[in-house]
Amino acid sequence: MADIIDTRTDPETALVRAEKVLSEGFPVAIPTETVYGLAADATNPDAISRIYEMKGRPRFNPLICHVSDFAMAEEYVIFDPLSRRLADAFWPGPLTLILPLKPTSKVHALASAGLDTLGVRMPDGFSRKVIARFGRPLAAPSANTSGKISPTTAAHVEADLGSKLTLILDDGPAEIGLESTILKVEGDSIKLLRPGGLDVADVEKLTGLSVERPASAGAAIEAPGMLASHYAPGARVRLNATSVQAGEALIRFGGGKIAGEDKAVVVLDLSPSGNLREAAAHLFDYMKRADASGAETIAFGVIPNEGLGEAILDRIERAAAPRDGEAV
Template sequence: MARHIDIEKQRETALHDAVDVLLSGHPVAIPTETVYGLAADATNPAAIARIYETKGRPQFNPLICHMASIAMAEEYALFDPISRKLAEAFWPGPLTLILPLKPDSGIHALATAGLDSVGIRIPKGFASALIAAFGRPLAAPSANSSGKISSTSAAHVEADLGDRISLILDDGAAPVGVESTIVKVEKDGSVRLLRPGGLVAKDIERVAGIKLIRPKKASAAIEAPGMLASHYAPGASVRLNATSVEKGEALIRFGGQPIPGEEQAAIVLDLSPQGDLAEAAANLFDHLKTADASGAASIAITAIPDTGLGEAINDRLTRAAAPRP
């Protein structure tokens, strides 16, 4: 099983030991403000291959490359003026920018799935310090089996990947709870939202000075992580916008509002009894895991407002409920 290091109690040990594992070409589970990531050297093809192998992830699905600073990011990618403005406003934080790779970029093609662009973000807290200590970008998808529910705690990582990795860095529960928002600035200056996430769209629009373009339908082209139609899926089937509960179903509701039949549910969970979307986002993956562990064959989920962070929550739930490949 994987070794755990409590960052709050053993920060220097965590930095030293994590760098050693990364230098050996193996992945480390690291905390970020969004979810826990499975991190490895983005310039080392063997290390990147171990991420795909550990997760069981398709290699046509690119990985986000995490940097310690804008200066580091500029060593690997090209910034247009709007992307630069967004980076300065929201990094470190839950925003990923899709940027053109520099011709001599050291990021290996396995991390970008062969694309000529790369998803980059700067995480908050310990992860950024680790990248700075390592001195190279870290490719880091969520620390869970591919397509399954993302991990928001070290315990989640242990339960899923503990027998496949050697080191888990524990910094408590991830405060945001959903992955980063992904945007791409096009050559004509328009900004496309590729994946809603922990940074709400209206804040991006305020800084960019223009409205985000949202896809009208799912695209077959994979331009960024988290774009697969079926993703974030528990073992149980997922039923959205539930207005009643069938006997034996697990129920995940929102806003403290009971619905008919919940007295016969296998378990009742509330993303936020107060109707707080930030709290709901932070609880989303943990509640999905808890509902799945109840043994129910189906998880009923009540409607979530599609505003602010609700857009990211509904994106994850739609992909969790999609037909499995």
């Protein structure tokens, strides 16, 4: 089982142990402001392979590489002026940019899934200290079995991957609770590849540009989180529930009761006050709680498709998508 070190009470021990494990080519579960990540040396093919093996993740699904500062990022990728403007405004924070790899980049092709671009993010919080101490980018997808619910606490990581890991760093619950927003600049346009913890409206306000949404769900995989079925609990998921069937788990929003909820196995409200930021922070934890209730189906109430609601709905829709072997 993994050792768990609380970064809030023993930060130096956490940094020393993390540097050692990462230097040996093994992944470490690290806290970020979005979700907990399964981090390994982005320049070491053996370390990256261990990420894919631990998660059971398809190798055509690229990994985000996390950096501690702009100098580190510029060693590996090329910034255009608009991407740099976005990074200046929103880093450190929940923004991943898809950028061209430098010809001299030492990030291994396994991390980029062989693409000539790389997803790069500068996280906030203790993970940034880990990266700075290690001195190289860390490839770090969410620290969970591939396709399942992302972890927002160290306990979530331990329950899923604890038997496979050497070290988990515990910095308490993730502040944002949703993965990063992924953007790609093409000329004078900005494409949204995955909605996330950065509200797209803030990007549009900064740049004066309308962010383009994907034309179809069948777009080529350019970034993590683009698979149709993802973030899935063991239970089935249905959306926009206006009533609840006996034996279902209910996750609602905004405090309003839903018909039949007295028959639900469990009732959870993402934000009784209707705060989308609070709802985002609770989403994955509540999905795990609902899944653990034994219900065969998790019913989600109506959530507004605005602000962070766009990212919340993206996760729920992917959780509800047909899985391998199921009819579409």
